[in-house]
Amino acid sequence: VFQYLSYRCLYTVGITIYAKYIPRIAFSAEYFKSALKFSWKIIGSRVISRGANEIRNLIIGKHYTTETTGFFNKGLQLPSIISTAFDYSMQSVMFSAPAIVKQYERFTEDFTVYVFDRRQELPPVYKVSDMAEDTVKAINILGLRDISVFGASQGGMIALTIAADNPLLVRRVAVASTVLRIDEKNFSVIDEWIRLAGNGDREGLYLSFGQKIYSQETYEKYKDALISIAKTVTEKELERFVILAKGAQGFDLSGKADSIRCPVLIAGDTEDAVFGIEYTDELAKNICPGRDFTMNIYTGYGHAVYDMAPDFMTSLFIFMKG
Numbered sequence: 607v608f609q610y611l612s613y614r615c616l617y618t619v620g621i622t623i624y625a626k627y628i629p630r631i632a633f634s635a636e637y638f639k640s641a642l643k644f645s646w647k648i649i650g651s652r653v654i655s656r657g658a659n660e661i662r663n664l665i666i667g668k669h670y671t672t673e674t675t676g677f678f679n680k681g682l683q684l685p686s687i688i689s690t691a692f693d694y695s696m697q698s699v700m701f702s703a704p705a706i707v708k709q710y711e712r713f714t715e716d717f718t719v720y721v722f723d724r725r726q727e728l729p730p731v732y733k734v735s736d737m738a739e740d741t742v743k744a745i746n747i748l749g750l751r752d753i754s755v756f757g758a759s760q761g762g763m764i765a766l767t768i769a770a771d772n773p774l775l776v777r778r779v780a781v782a783s784t785v786l787r788i789d790e791k792n793f794s795v796i797d798e799w800i801r802l803a804g805n806g807d808r809e810g811l812y813l814s815f816g817q818k819i820y821s822q823e824t825y826e827k828y829k830d831a832l833i834s835i836a837k838t839v840t841e842k843e844l845e846r847f848v849i850l851a852k853g854a855q856g857f858d859l860s861g862k863a864d865s866i867r868c869p870v871l872i873a874g875d876t877e878d879a880v881f882g883i884e885y886t887d888e889l890a891k892n893i894c895p896g897r898d899f900t901m902n903i904y905t906g907y908g909h910a911v912y913d914m915a916p917d918f919m920t921s922l923f924i925f926m927k928g
Contacts (some may be wrong), residue, residue: 607637611651612749716926722745722879724737735767737760738768742768752777754776756779756781757784759782760850760854762781762783765781766893767780770859770871773865773866773867778871779866779869780871780922780925781873782872783873783874783911783912784886784890785881785886786858786859787859787860788858790879795814799847800852803847806841808844809839811839812835815832818909819879819880820909820910821907824908854870863892868926869928870898871888872886873903873921874911875903877906877907878911884904900925902918
């Protein structure tokens with residue numbers, strides 16, 4: 607809290623000096639009435655909706671087990687989670703800000719949550735190490751220290767690289783559906799995505815996403831939605847995806863594994879069709895010997911276990927709190 611308040615105060619002073627603008631406290635009854643007249647229905651509907659959801663959860667929680675309630679809540683979130691996951695692949699995560707806020711809502715009482723995207727303008731070659739370096743630069747600009755980092759898939763590679771290269775910065779690191787290194791075998795699915803994107807085959811790319819990232823049941827249920835979403839993808843977004851996907855090629859952290867000194871959480875699924883569960887095992891064997899670590903292996907959720915497993919967010923929250 608002190609760190610955040612200090613940063614905001616320094617940021618405000620800097621803006622004041624740069625812009626030569628001194629804010630003043632003012633209150634206008636007329637402006638307040640005008641704003642309230644416009645927004646009271648929106649505020650009221652949100653309050654009613656939130657209250658109804660809380661009552662519903664209390665009733666369900668009273669009559670069903672924690673596991674069943676978790677499945678119910680995850681089911682309600684499923685359409686937006688799937689849409690958001692594909693947005694991550696093609697667009698800036700900032701376009702999915704409302705969904706991200708909802709997904710990590712329980713963390714905000716104990717943590718200040720930051721979501722980092724790759725840079726807006728990408729160079730022709732942009733490796734995982736470059737992504738990690740850019741992220742650390744942003745972290746340093748924000749003045750953050752003693753951080754807990756979570757990343758999934760390629761984001762997991764970035765998170766591990768940050769932890770290995772900056773052991774004094776990272777307090778805890780959690781990764782899901784990721785690898786210690788990329789070789790020809792575990793790059794094959796990504797290589798197919800690169801080919802589809804390079805050919806401009808939007809529908810083929812999104813259908814392949816759905817088949818490889820999610821369970822067969824989830825894929826069949828949302829297949830038509832994936833086809834519809836694919837139609838919105840632009841040529842520039844395809845080009846961006848290709849650069850980011852190629853950035854994983856040649857990734858190898860095996861020589862730096864010993865540099866990760868903080869507690870580690872590793873999550874994976876036995877039916878991960880992108881990398882394969884054997885690479886999760888390899889990661890655990892190289893990262894975790896003699897170190898404080900937690901490993902959660904699921905079955906039936908696929909590569910997107912971090913979105914689909916109903917208890918994943920709870921286990922991540924418990925790990926981050928330490």
